[in-house]
Amino acid sequence: MLTINELERYDRQIMIANIGEEGQEKLKKTNVFIAGTGGLGSPVAIYLTAAGVGKIRVVDNDRVDLTNLNRQVLHWDKDIGKKKVSSAKEKLKKINHEVDIEAIEETITETNIFQLIADFDLIVDAMDNMPTRYLLNKAAIEKNIPFFHGAVHGFEGRAITIIPGKTACLKCVYRGDIPKEKFPVIGVTPAVIGSIQATEVIKYIVGIGELLKNRLLIYDGLDMKFTEFTIKKDPQCEHCGHVKKGYYKR
Amino acid sequence: MSIEVSIHQSLRHLTNGQATVTVNGNTVGQCLNDLVNQFPGIKSKIFDKNGKLLNYVDIYVNLESSYPEELAMLVKDGDKLHITLIIAGG
Numbered sequence: 001m002l003t004i005n006e007l008e009r010y011d012r013q014i015m016i017a018n019i020g021e022e023g024q025e026k027l028k029k030t031n032v033f034i035a036g037t038g039g040l041g042s043p044v045a046i047y048l049t050a051a052g053v054g055k056i057r058v059v060d061n062d063r064v065d066l067t068n069l070n071r072q073v074l075h076w077d078k079d080i081g082k083k084k085v086s087s088a089k090e091k092l093k094k095i096n097h098e099v100d101i102e103a104i105e106e107t108i109t110e111t112n113i114f115q116l117i118a119d120f121d122l123i124v125d126a127m128d129n130m131p132t133r134y135l136l137n138k139a140a141i142e143k144n145i146p147f148f149h150g151a152v153h154g155f156e157g158r159a160i161t162i163i164p165g166k167t168a169c170l171k172c173v174y175r176g177d178i179p180k181e182k183f184p185v186i187g188v189t190p191a192v193i194g195s196i197q198a199t200e201v202i203k204y205i206v207g208i209g210e211l212l213k214n215r216l217l218i219y220d221g222l223d224m225k226f227t228e229f230t231i232k233k234d235p236q237c238e239h240c241g242h243v244k245k246g247y248y249k250r
Numbered sequence: 251m252s253i254e255v256s257i258h259q260s261l262r263h264l265t266n267g268q269a270t271v272t273v274n275g276n277t278v279g280q281c282l283n284d285l286v287n288q289f290p291g292i293k294s295k296i297f298d299k300n301g302k303l304l305n306y307v308d309i310y311v312n313l314e315s316s317y318p319e320e321l322a323m324l325v326k327d328g329d330k331l332h333i334t335l336i337i338a339g340g
Contacts, residue, residue: 040340128340153337156259174336175317176305183339190340218334222259223269229332230314 002028006098010052023206024052030205031055033117035108035136036126037088038062039071039185040150043194044124044201046074048099049092051202055100056092059116060084061107071187108132113139122204124197125149125170130177137162137170138239144248148200150193154184155221157193160231161200161212164240165248168214168231171239189221253281255331257292264291273331278309279321281331296333306336 002024007014010024030053034041037060045058064072064079064087072084079087085103092101106112108127113135117123123140125148127133133149140147140162147162149170162169196217203209216229235241255271257264265271271288275281286293296307302321303309309316309323310332316323325331 036340038340126340128338130336130338133338150340151337152339154259156337158337173315174306174308176307176336178306178336178338180338183337185339220259227332228313229310229334232315234317236318 001025006052009096009098013051018208019206023208026205026207027052027202028054030122031057031120032122032124032201033120034058034124034126035132036060036128037072037074037084038068038126038128039152039187039190040194040197041088041124041126042072042074043191044126044150044198045088045092046095047195047198048201049096049101051198052096053099053201053205055102057102057104057116057120058085058088058092059104059106059108060088061105071185071190073187073191108135110135114143117143117145120145122201123147124201125151126194126197128183129180130174133170134239140164141169141240141243146204148197148204150190150197152183152185152189152193155186155189157189157196157219157221158216159193159196159200159212159219160216161204163211163213165243166213168233169237169240172234172237173216173231186221189219192219192221251276251281251325251327251329253325253327253329253331255281255285255333258333258335260335261292261295261333264295265289276324277321278311278316278319278323278325278331281325282309282321282333308334308336310334 037058062084064075074088074091083105085105089101089103141164144164150159218227273281273284
């Protein structure tokens, strides 16, 4: 049940026919796990907080650095040296105090990942390296949690939405890795991709629209083009190949 | 077989700035070899020392992944190839 204040706060999105009060209540009941509070994590967390999801857990092991500020818009000059998750929580609570924000400063590892994602309905991939992205993908498949991938480099960005057991997963898209690098990026790129990830999350929660299922969306900001590539579920995939009909009913 | 290859932004300095290159070949591998013949500098960016695709390079044919056939995948006149590289920044 939405409060009078919530009805007013979310009035403009409740007006969207496909959302309505019912959709807003679904948003309020949903817990979202966001891995990373950097370039992608910032817009994802900002827009999901503004939209009124029930609870957000942000996880990041990093501290704010001057070189982050061209793109990681949750962090400001005054935050340099602070934990990113604390800086993020402070801003998100100011955007919307009604959303429960949990800030966890940890490195996501094979050891802690299942504990970190326990009780969360959705996982957003806002990381900056492939090994952790693969770890999140594998855990999402194991626990049957929808997974929203995004990545950026320079003016290029990508997004795909993964529904375990139904769609191709991140390991069906990519099999390799690239060395962890100091990657080039301008803030507008994660702004675009993070907003797309947040859009996908909202659509999934409310149950509307067409998701980026089996569709790798590549954004090229220099040519200002969006190109969509079809991805097929790989029966031999080392992460999701074993997921057959009935797997999640065990 | 005339095939159009879209070149990833990060590789265009190796194709004289061209976003697309027309190549010939009956398979993805032959098309990429023709690309390398035209622009030798691109070879080490898409192939390893054994002539296999680097594990962070993906080739799409008509917007669909060429995996698992990859280099062996047959192509026909008018097909479009995209060379993409894994990106991981966040």
